[in-house]
Amino acid sequence: MTRPLLPRQTRYDYHPLPGRKDYSWPGGKRLAFVVTTNIECFAFGAGNGHDPAKTGEPQTHRNYSWRDYGNRIGVWRFFELFDELRLPAAHNCNSLLYEYAPQVMDEIRRRGDEIVAHGRTNAENHRGLWEADEERIIQDVVGMFARHEGRRPTGWMGSGAYETSWTPDLLKEAGFRYLMDWPMDDQPVWMRTRSGPILSVPYPIELNDSQVITHRRQDASEFCDQIVQQFDEMVEQCERHPLVMNVSIHPNIFGQPFRLRLLRQALRHCLENAQDKVWRARPGEIAEFCYSLPPGVIPGSEMLQDNV
Template sequence: MSLVLPKHNRYAYSPIYERPDYSWPQEKRLAFCVVTNLEVYAYRKGTGWDPAKIGEPQNQRNYAWRDYGNRVGVWRLFDLFDELKLPAAHNINSLLYDDHPQIFERIRARGDELVAHGRTNAERQGDLWELDEARLIDDVTSAIRAKEGAAPKGWMGPAASESNTTPDLLKEAGYKYVMDWPADDQPFWLKTRSGPLLSVPYPAELNDSASIIHRRNTADQFADMIVAQFDEMIEQCESQPLVMTISLHAFVIGQPFRMPALRRALRHCVEHPRRDRVWWTTPGAVADHCYALPAGIVPGEGPSL
């Protein structure tokens, strides 16, 4: 008997070189998205990264380190995005609304996108019963709708955690896209029990938390990753439309000694000689464009127009 691996039925295999060609708005070829992660954590409870020791119990030190992102780091990032005239999207825990209103004032003033990112990164939805997960998604969606006047288009699970029914629940809650599946450099359609849901590229690699906290890379090494990725994709996109998303955590890259490296990398991108190929955008705008394309262009079984 041959080995049969556990599988999913969310998408079929699709080699990138076999796909139809298309372009982003104004015939751009590379969609460039900067996404921050703005998170709140439980004090001395639940889950959360630690800068000093892997697996360290939750305590006041690692709580305060993460809170630095909301008190200081995010404001440095806002200023940098303003300096470089970059749009951004923000993966937000909905409980951030409780005590951090100034963050949302700045996001609204910039016209940035809000992406639902769970209630708090102190919990994971991957092991929840379906009814409990549906309640979590509704809590997040309702909170954002009440504060912003509209529900978010996109979802990014805390730590990209999903249960077997997460895409189904997101589709049924009205979401247009999800960023939990880092399987591609182009958007593709996920199957759900209620119809297609778009997967928009989000990086497991080009992610400051994964790179700096888990792999112990320096800020300069992370910045070099951004530069190398951009330089390669700005050439690859001549033959294929691509998405380059950078994941930033305000409590990681927002530390002062790391900011110069990030500034160098982002300036390299926005000042690149071939920057005319780039669409400086957000995941939600990428999703809107894909929904407007004819059926059969984006990989997978999409909606009928």
């Protein structure tokens, strides 16, 4: 038997888009439109964290306070914007926010928004962890959310979207129903774990303000134009295939006033056009809808068992 030339992942199989089964979102909609914020807390002078000037800079009071702006100011502007646009939202939240900025979590609870578990803090990621250590962190995160909310999150987005080789296995075994760490598709896809399948819900590495503004040094108008262009193209393509458009924003980046105005315009464009095709959704709602579909519809569903 010939060995493959390249190392391969075994979490999902190759399913080209044209050969997939067709389906529609609730109400016959064809494009699930999602806005996901990233609400994070960081260690002061230690650990990981982006710098507004360049990558690889040491952790200082300056870059700490730049990020902290998001929790003190930016996220509250996001809440007002979502109210203004009547837009449902999901929030990737570090569990240590309960200790650092509990008022933020109180407001998310009051609004009825979805909480997606986002690790303990973005000052750490899971790369290089032993399995038992990563399992303890995941359980600590689940316990923190359950104690404060009376229920645990169903979705996971890793700190920095980093994983170990066994992260999906641990997430499935911890009771998570979906994850958003794998940006390989515009549709939900079932992924293998050693304890049964878990759903991957699309989450962008491209339509992500941290990537665009912090890493690629593009400006706010370019990011907001990308939102509009992505929406207009997907509205056309979703006539042939049901799709998910997820927009990722960080309150320390687009919570800045000069960027917020452009974001408002871009989101308003998405919410005022082609609404006969658009489902304003949260990732957890997308996941639950996919769980309700019969095997054979969602890519990878041949691995489903009766007890999924």
